[in-house]
Amino acid sequence: DACTSKSCITHQKFAMALYEQSVCRSCGASSDPLPFTELVHYVSTTALCQQVLEKRDERFGELLQAASTVGDLRNCPSNCGQRIKIRRVLMNSPEIVTIGFVWDSEQSDLTEDVIRSLGPHLNLSGLFYRVTDERAKKSELLLVGMICYSSRHYCAFTYHTKSSKWVFFDDATVKEVRLDFRVI
Numbered sequence: 001d002a003c004t005s006k007s008c009i010t011h012q013k014f015a016m017a018l019y020e021q022s023v024c025r026s027c028g029a030s031s032d033p034l035p036f037t038e039l040v041h042y043v044s045t046t047a048l049c050q051q052v053l054e055k056r057d058e059r060f061g062e063l064l065q066a067a068s069t070v071g072d073l074r075n076c077p078s079n080c081g082q083r084i085k086i087r088r089v090l091m092n093s094p095e096i097v098t099i100g101f102v103w104d105s106e107q108s109d110l111t112e113d114v115i116r117s118l119g120p121h122l123n124l125s126g127l128f129y130r131v132t133d134e135r136a137k138k139s140e141l142l143l144v145g146m147i148c149y150s151s152r153h154y155c156a157f158t159y160h161t162k163s164s165k166w167v168f169f170d171d172a173t174v175k176e177v178r179l180d181f182r183v184i
């Protein structure tokens with residue numbers, strides 16, 4: 001689970017150390033915190049698009065948190081009858097955060113809505129119920145890459161910080177994107 005190997009770049013750079021817990025507002029009972037490690041934070045695109053409609057002015061991190069907790073109700077740990085939301089708490093300050101969008105809508109194509117919801121900045125304190133690490137509280141991450149998959153094919157966009165340009169990678173094709181981020 002928690003990999004502490006000094007030679008493991010994946011865990012050093014990407015791992016989010018989290019715990020989840022449910023706390024009942026009505027009777028005060030709380031479940032035992034369940035620690036786990038996450039490399040990719042998955043969010044349903046259907047839930048995300050619903051949140052975009054409901055909370056128009058919310059920032060990207062808060063939208064993602066709302067989308068990943070909506071509908072995920074648990075029974076009160078002392079069974080008082082209350083249904084409660086799960087709380088996810090981040091304990092470290094990951095250098096890189098990967099958000100995985102789950103394309104779970106069969107009826108409609110949400111691609112454009114999802115792209116519109118993307119924010120170039122991500123606050124870790126918005127993404128989780130609580131953040132305990134001081135660095136993580138202040139950390140604002142910048143969108144630097146997107147990996148896209150469709151029709152059994154991968155392509156990627158990455159941001160080249162030195163030249164402040166987006167670059168598109170598709171097999172042997174590598175081109176500079178001469179458009180603003182919003183347009184991508």
Ligand SMILES: [Zn+2]
Nearest residue numbers: 003008010011
């Ligand atoms: Zn590892």
Ligand SMILES: [Zn+2]
Nearest residue numbers: 024027076080
């Ligand atoms: Zn309760």
